[in-house]
Every structure is written in C-alpha cells, then in structure tokens.
Amino acid sequence: MHLYFWREAWRSFRAHRGLAVTSVLSLAALLTLSGIFLLLDHNARQALAAIGDRREMIVYLKDEVSDTQLALLMDKIRQYFGEPTYMDRKQAWEELQEQIGDPDLLSGVEDNPLPASIHVRLKPELLNYAAMEQAAKQVQEFPEVEDVRYGAEYVRRLDEFSAGMATAAWAAGAMAALAIVLVLYNTLRLTVVARRQQVEIMLRLGASDRFIATPYLMEALMHTTLAAGVALGLIFALQQALASRLSGLTFLPLPWALGFVGAAIAVAWVASAAALTRILRAIGS
C-alpha cells in the first residue's frame, strides 16, 4: 500500500514537472529568505552571548569596610549573584594610571580618591536587564556597599537588540509559513484540478479522501524537502561568501538546520492536509 502511494506521488511529480519546479523554486526562495533571518539571529545570539559573558557588575565599597565584613560580603555575592573579584584602592589607582597612560595628567591628584570594589561576573540567569537591575538593588542594600554600577543603559540596549533580532526571525518565519501555505494551496489546487476526472472516478470507486489525498500530500512534502535542501545550500553559499568579510559569521548548527527543514515540512504537512480537505470537498461526493 505504501509503495502505491509513493508510486502515485512520483507519477504526479513527473506528470506536472513544470508545476513542481515552479513550486520548489518558490518555496526555496521563501525558505532562503526566512533562513537568512535565522542565520542572522543565530550569529547575533552568538555575538550577544560573547558580549554577555563579559557583562559584569561593579560593587563600590565604603572606606571603613573591615576584612571580616569584606569576606562575608564576598561569600554572599558568590552565593547569590556570581563570581566576585576584589580590587583594593591601590589596584584601582594602578589600573586608572595604566588606562590613562600619561602620569602628568594625574600628578595634581594628591590622595587616591578611588574606592575599593568588587567586580562580579554574574551568573548566566542574571545576564539580562531586568535581572541585573534587581540584583543591583539587592546588592545596594548591603551596608558595606557605597554604590553599584552595571552599565544599565548598555545592557538594556543589548537586550532590546537581542529581542528585536529574535522577533524579526519569528516574523520572517511566520511570513514564510504563510507564504508556504499559499504556494502549496495553489500548487495542490492546480494539480488536483488537472486530475479532477481521475479524482471523481476514485471517489465513485469508494476511495476515501485520505486515500486520494495521500499521494498529493507526499508530493507536497517532496517539494518542500527539496526546497528546504536548496534553501540550506543557498544559505550555506551566502555564509561562505560573507565569512571572509564578516569574521565570526558561522553557518547554522546541525540542530538548527534540521529544525529548519523539520519546521518547513511540518508547515507543509498541515497546509497541504488542510488544502486537500478543502479541495476534495469542493470536488464533491
């Protein structure tokens, strides 16, 4: 029985070669566009993850903090917020001198005005604006703490950019899904209408809608799988072409690529099944 369906799907594919090629190319174009957004999203995520890893919170301490208080504070920070690194006033001054480079610029400063600080490499779950803001407020509550800085505006923009990229990828995916539905609906309608007489004969012989629809469904999945393969090939070629100019631009990881093909096939499956139900009911009983 399964052999019959495959044979029929292949027969229809061959019989409507022009329509099949048009359908595959249309789907490939749509999938390539959405795949490019996916590639951008993937690379943006990678870049953001790299930047995010470098996000840290700086906790400035009051001058009168004792060693015991410092040790307790470090323990609490380690427990709840991330990995702390202590920088005393002398180290902070040396770092400032190193950053400025010209000792004459600091010659007028008599006493070291810089406070001691703790640089906190935050836990992964705190690497977003809302969590960092909350963490900063909590750390600020400790009596040993003078001030907390974490680059709020920078972190907020980074998060907004990240969310924007994800939204764009989803929007592109949704538009591609909608377009896939339209392309497949029209392809299937044309294919089935071209074989209307055969469909009517099969209905008279007692064929169920499922029996009639299965080869067409398989054909639509063949189109989509081919189109997804072509799209992945084009996206790979694009990535290779741009990789020399945009260092760090990587191709989709295998799970993403498989997910891309799987999602395209799933959308095609649902769209084709819905379209065929509608088309066969329109043909009649």
Place this chain on the structure above:
Amino acid sequence: MIAFEHVTKRYGERLALDDVTWRMEEGECAVVLGHSAAGKTTLLRLITHETQPTSGVITVGTFRGGRLSRSHRALLRRTIGVIYEDFRLLADRTVFENVALALHISGQHTDADVVPKVLRALQEVGLEPHRDLLPAELSFGERQRCAIARAIVNRPALILADEPTGALEPKSAAEVLSLLLRIHHEGAALLLGTTRTEVANVIGGRRYLLEDGRLREGGPGSMPVSVAQGAGGL
C-alpha cells in the same frame, strides 16, 4: 440487499423517481428498462449515494437511509462493483493499474496480494495479454471488459451496470453481457439499467420498466433469449 421505501427524486421541477418502493435480494438479477433520461442512472446513483433522494429511505446492505458521511459513502461504494457506459477508466494507467486501483482503494490488500488478484480478474475477462496497455490502446469492448475486471476484482456481492453495452458494437456487447451473466451465476447480484429490450432479454432475471418516474415490474419483450441468439441485435 437493496430496499427503496417510497423514494422520490426531483431535479428542480423534473420528477426522476416518483414514490418508488422496491426490493432486490442477495444474488438476484434484475434489469431496469427505460428510455433515455427515464431515471435509470438516477436509480443507480441513489444506490451508490452519489445523489440523495428528495424523500424516502434507501437501504443498501447495512447502510440505511439518510445522508451518509463521506467516509461511510466511501465504505458503501467499496462493497459494490459499478460498470459505466463510458467505462470511467483512468487514461494514464495501464489495464493492470486500473484494475489494481480498486484493490488499493479497498485498503485490505498488501502490495504482494494485488498482483495475483488482478491477474485472475484480467484472466476472467480475457484481458490478461493486454495488461500493460493503456485504455486508449484498447477497443471499446476491451475497455468495458477492463471496467468489469475492475468491478469484480474485489468480489463484490452486488454489481451495478449502467448501460454497459451502450458504447459497444454487437459482438463486443454480447461478450460483455455474457461476462456479466457468468459473474452473476457465480453468486453476485446484478442490477443492470438499459434502454434496450434485447439486452434485458439476454440478461433475464426480474425485469422492471421505469417510466414517468414510476417503477413497474414486467415490461416489453419479456421472453429471455440466449446470448448467442441476442448477439446480433445488441
């Protein structure tokens, strides 16, 4: 097997069947005679649920009355073998594939089962040597025999034939009728609709006349003749 209870069918203002009450039992043979557009095809289409009665109840086997769902209509049709005047073969399939289609549709046979069953049906109608030909490469008589093979391959208990010799020259018509009779004698019920008294004479069985939407038992030329004798006038 088939029961019509006060069945009326209208197409707009036109009355095709008028309060028809009629029964056909298992293994029976019946011929419905009537002029063109008398309602013979409507009667057959009502049995296969291709159309619905305006009023009345139709029972076919275990399927009784009302508007059947699409899946139940499909199930019903799989239990009946139907032969049409214009053959209704799939033009891009070989003789073998056309016959095999009915087996695939039934969903009860593996791919391995299909081949011997199709070959047996083709042998019964004498088309085994033409198994790889397309319908367009066959004569009309051979096409009808292919349609008969398709109708009988599932061994249905009921064969409906709608003017099966309408498009055939006398010799082919005689062969087709002979074939139908043989299938009936092997146990299948046969209901045949025709405009030709000679066909009814060859088939024999119960005879009905469909006129002005009314179905009456009996009819003109009720004396059965042999297939050989009738061949010339078909």
